[in-house]
Amino acid sequence: MSATPRTQLLGRRREAEILCDLVDRTRHGAAAVCVVRGEAGIGKSTLLDHVAVHASDLTVVRAQGVQADMDLAFAGVHQLCAPFLGQLGDLPSPQRDALQVAFGLVDGQAPDRFLVGLAVLSLLTASADARPLVVIVDDAQWLDRVSLQTLEFVSRRLLAEPVAVVFAVRHSEGEPVLADLPSLEVGGLDDHAARQLLASAVHGPIDDQVRDRIVAETHGNPLALLELPRGRSAADLAYGFEIGDAGSVSTRVERDYAQRLAGLPRPTRLLLLLAAADPVGDASLLARAAGHVGITADAAPAKAAGLLEFGESVRFRHPLARSAVYRDALPDELRQVHRALSLATDPVQDPDRRAWHAAKAGSGPDEEVAAALESSAERARLRGGMAAEAALLDQAARSTPDPRRRGRRALAAGEAYVAAASPDAASELAGVAVLCPLSAQDQARLVRLRARVLFARSRSDEAAPLLLDAAAAFASEGSPLARETYLEAISATVFSGRVHGPAGAQAAAIAARDYVTGVVGAPSSPPAPSDLLLEGVTTLLADGLPEGAPLLRRALGPFADEEPTDRGATQRWLALAPVAQETYVHQLWDFAAWTTLAARMVRVARDVGALGVLPQALQFEAGVHLHRGDLAAAARLIAEGDAISRATGSARLTYAALVLAAWRGEEADATRILDEARESATIRGEVSLLGVSGHVEGVLYNGLARYDRALDGARAGIEHDGFNFTGWALAEHVEAAVRCGEDDLAAESLRRLTERTARVGTGWAQGMRARCEALLRAGDEADRLYEAALEHLRGEGITVQVARTHLLYGEWLRRTKRRALAREHLRAAHELLHAMGADAFAERARRELRATGERARPSDDRRDDPLTPQESQIAALAAEGMTNPEIGAELYLSPHTVEWHLRKVFAKLGIGSRRHLRDALTSGTAARP
Numbered sequence: 001m002s003a004t005p006r007t008q009l010l011g012r013r014r015e016a017e018i019l020c021d022l023v024d025r026t027r028h029g030a031a032a033v034c035v036v037r038g039e040a041g042i043g044k045s046t047l048l049d050h051v052a053v054h055a056s057d058l059t060v061v062r063a064q065g066v067q068a069d070m071d072l073a074f075a076g077v078h079q080l081c082a083p084f085l086g087q088l089g090d091l092p093s094p095q096r097d098a099l100q101v102a103f104g105l106v107d108g109q110a111p112d113r114f115l116v117g118l119a120v121l122s123l124l125t126a127s128a129d130a131r132p133l134v135v136i137v138d139d140a141q142w143l144d145r146v147s148l149q150t151l152e153f154v155s156r157r158l159l160a161e162p163v164a165v166v167f168a169v170r171h172s173e174g175e176p177v178l179a180d181l182p183s184l185e186v187g188g189l190d191d192h193a194a195r196q197l198l199a200s201a202v203h204g205p206i207d208d209q210v211r212d213r214i215v216a217e218t219h220g221n222p223l224a225l226l227e228l229p230r231g232r233s234a235a236d237l238a239y240g241f242e243i244g245d246a247g248s249v250s251t252r253v254e255r256d257y258a259q260r261l262a263g264l265p266r267p268t269r270l271l272l273l274l275a276a277a278d279p280v281g282d283a284s285l286l287a288r289a290a291g292h293v294g295i296t297a298d299a300a301p302a303k304a305a306g307l308l309e310f311g312e313s314v315r316f317r318h319p320l321a322r323s324a325v326y327r328d329a330l331p332d333e334l335r336q337v338h339r340a341l342s343l344a345t346d347p348v349q350d351p352d353r354r355a356w357h358a359a360k361a362g363s364g365p366d367e368e369v370a371a372a373l374e375s376s377a378e379r380a381r382l383r384g385g386m387a388a389e390a391a392l393l394d395q396a397a398r399s400t401p402d403p404r405r406r407g408r409r410a411l412a413a414g415e416a417y418v419a420a421a422s423p424d425a426a427s428e429l430a431g432v433a434v435l436c437p438l439s440a441q442d443q444a445r446l447v448r449l450r451a452r453v454l455f456a457r458s459r460s461d462e463a464a465p466l467l468l469d470a471a472a473a474f475a476s477e478g479s480p481l482a483r484e485t486y487l488e489a490i491s492a493t494v495f496s497g498r499v500h501g502p503a504g505a506q507a508a509a510i511a512a513r514d515y516v517t518g519v520v521g522a523p524s525s526p527p528a529p530s531d532l533l534l535e536g537v538t539t540l541l542a543d544g545l546p547e548g549a550p551l552l553r554r555a556l557g558p559f560a561d562e563e564p565t566d567r568g569a570t571q572r573w574l575a576l577a578p579v580a581q582e583t584y585v586h587q588l589w590d591f592a593a594w595t596t597l598a599a600r601m602v603r604v605a606r607d608v609g610a611l612g613v614l615p616q617a618l619q620f621e622a623g624v625h626l627h628r629g630d631l632a633a634a635a636r637l638i639a640e641g642d643a644i645s646r647a648t649g650s651a652r653l654t655y656a657a658l659v660l661a662a663w664r665g666e667e668a669d670a671t672r673i674l675d676e677a678r679e680s681a682t683i684r685g686e687v688s689l690l691g692v693s694g695h696v697e698g699v700l701y702n703g704l705a706r707y708d709r710a711l712d713g714a715r716a717g718i719e720h721d722g723f724n725f726t727g728w729a730l731a732e733h734v735e736a737a738v739r740c741g742e743d744d745l746a747a748e749s750l751r752r753l754t755e756r757t758a759r760v761g762t763g764w765a766q767g768m769r770a771r772c773e774a775l776l777r778a779g780d781e782a783d784r785l786y787e788a789a790l791e792h793l794r795g796e797g798i799t800v801q802v803a804r805t806h807l808l809y810g811e812w813l814r815r816t817k818r819r820a821l822a823r824e825h826l827r828a829a830h831e832l833l834h835a836m837g838a839d840a841f842a843e844r845a846r847r848e849l850r851a852t853g854e855r856a857r858p859s860d861d862r863r864d865d866p867l868t869p870q871e872s873q874i875a876a877l878a879a880e881g882m883t884n885p886e887i888g889a890e891l892y893l894s895p896h897t898v899e900w901h902l903r904k905v906f907a908k909l910g911i912g913s914r915r916h917l918r919d920a921l922t923s924g925t926a927a928r929p
Helices: 013-027 044-054 075-090 093-102 113-127 145-157 191-201 208-218 222-227 234-239 249-262 266-277 283-292 300-304 319-328 331-344 351-361 367-382 386-398 403-419 423-433 440-457 463-476 481-496 505-516 529-543 545-561 567-587 591-607 614-628 631-648 655-664 667-684 687-703 707-720 726-739 743-757 763-774 779-796 799-815 819-836 839-851 869-879 884-891 895-909 914-922
Strands: 032-038 059-064 133-138 163-170 183-185 308-310 314-316
Touching: 013 032, 013 044, 013 133, 013 163, 013 183, 032 044, 044 059, 044 133, 044 163, 059 075, 075 093, 075 113, 075 133, 075 145, 093 113, 113 133, 113 145, 113 884, 113 895, 145 163, 191 208, 191 222, 208 222, 249 319, 266 283, 266 300, 266 314, 266 319, 266 331, 283 331, 300 308, 314 319, 331 351, 351 367, 351 386, 367 386, 367 403, 386 403, 386 423, 403 423, 403 440, 423 440, 440 463, 440 481, 463 481, 463 505, 481 505, 481 529, 481 567, 505 529, 529 545, 529 567, 545 567, 545 591, 567 591, 567 614, 567 726, 591 614, 614 631, 614 655, 614 799, 631 655, 631 869, 655 667, 655 687, 655 839, 667 687, 687 707, 687 726, 687 839, 707 726, 707 743, 726 743, 726 763, 743 763, 763 779, 763 799, 779 799, 799 819, 799 839, 819 839, 869 884, 869 895, 869 914, 884 895, 895 914
Parallel strands: 032 163, 032 183, 059 133, 133 163
Antiparallel strands: 308 314
């Protein structure tokens, strides 16, 4: 296998071998990913060239991040996919449509960016069927944000495909790019290699002290070693020259490039500036632009100076050369070349880049330019490029001469930045808007924007009053934005605040209820199912459960069955669904509603590719499975949600993971997650996370029979008194208090639990209340209450609580010397808890059973499930009859990866085909991950 010239890889044997091994693994059918990291000029690009040559017998595609393209959504992905666009017809239609809209090939609604990611994954893996594929991405730190997230998503999903992805990333301040992918750090050359490389660049003798100084000050940076001696005379090198003041190597190298520009003719400098200002690399475009500034596209002097390579495409010798050219230009020169590039850019084929150059060419505000940028932003939004939309609107606002229009555009840009998870930029645009004359409705938008920024930075109670003020202003103006803003205010208080208080959920609900019921001008159109549900939630919070429950029950069917007709309606449904879940679960104790809404939310999120919402939906569905006693299924759903959160760069949702760890009785894992959650909650002001932590400690330590710890933990959950988990914490507190001999505390918690559940009427609520009351009663009354609890909870299918009720009943029976009956309930508890993997509670049941004189196997004697969570999930979907492509689309995997997992599943389960999957899974072979 050939390689790049030896001199280019001087001192890089280790790095070259690692990368070549990566390619070789791909030759043998395995996927591989590596991020090559290092400072500018350290040799990353040379290593990528070496990889390309080593992989010359494979399919190699390359892309290069360019600073000027960072605001153009999907520009980097388009570079990579261009060779494969002829295969678009082979993709499933949702993926094909998403990619075509993203690339601007067809018009359509904005695709979810990670549905686009799945399309790119499918396209690349399909191309690897014929021959292994090597994807090379240089200067990934300069990819547009959507492309970077898409390629990170693809890289995480590669497993069994013959695809290698190699990124090169420059060191930078702040959060590193592609931080969680495997990486290779590239440092400076050692002194021996650095001296050899320097000698190859110097023609003639060099003073030893000068040589040592160059090696030391460049820190072994190959580009600096090669470039700094260029243009120096023999005398310079013999007696020493000033390398420059302190600073990074990249700064010094860029300064050296700038020095070379000074000796070039003005037409050459203008040509270089044209190339630096628009990095498309199209030589014909550059020639046309050169004509507009009155020069010819003669690149010979630039090539001789080692700055530019000119052929069918235009390429700078190094990105620092591009930076040096652009930064060295005067403002008038920049405007001149951007104007030329705007005129040279096709207004039909590339209107967005034309508008961008026109904005850069302007010497002041220009409404025509601003309007063009606004249109470009709309096209970017429709392609799913939120970051590009925000950047274009930002530029449009700054180019707008009329202050009223500038204010509106600044608000739109700020709202887009919030959607693109850039609260700092949004805050800056809010500062622009506040200086402009705004209408009453735009003033409300400004308040809402500031609240959103605040909530994004720290989920504290401070956002709620601002959202309420904005919603009230919208309502007084008759704006439909009032409905969604009230919803945002309720969500802010439900998930990050407390129920009561001037800025609590109750205050938000009272204001929202007044709006919904027409006191402050509700919309005149018939209410949608979402409006019915919002009315029920607000009534419950404002007036209490007796008034709110009937409205919520009336709203459940229409809301659960609603089919949103457009993207906006779908987003509103998904925005309201979490509040609905919390309401039906924690206020109405309605397990059937929870089950229905969780499944519906997951399906809607999957159907529209709403991966920003899907992790939360999976959390809710995981909770359903946990309460049914299927902890393995809950773990699979949580793992899927975590994988999506990592792929999207979102914060991990820890609620379901906390509850699962507590039920499993894994103290080390649970306390680790608890500590992380509390730290995160404290930093972000997410008060509800502190509330769930108390409930989780109650479950964990009740299972471990450390009732004093359970008492303290559950008390913390009760004191939180939030919208969710308080009722659950009360039940844990009753049990812990009774076991600690604190009957008065138990009685008070039972009283509060009874108040919360007395008018609910569901089997879940009645069963939990009966069980807690049984703990404080004796004789026949206790028997009656335990039996009633079992009947209610069995009817709901809440297996975990059925098992715990058997345990508590059995413990009580043993203490009252009725050992035979105690054994029946303890045996049932142990079998259920043991099978589901609730180890601490199962061990507690085993000890009690042994005390009755009956032996049961220890909880740790269960054979571990040989399947990982992802294998179990794939196996379950395959057992339902889904094909590999269908499973891949469901789980955001490639069909190759699905097949690879299934081969492992068959081997672990000892079966030979899909026909036997259902029997193997239901037989208990794969009971627990």
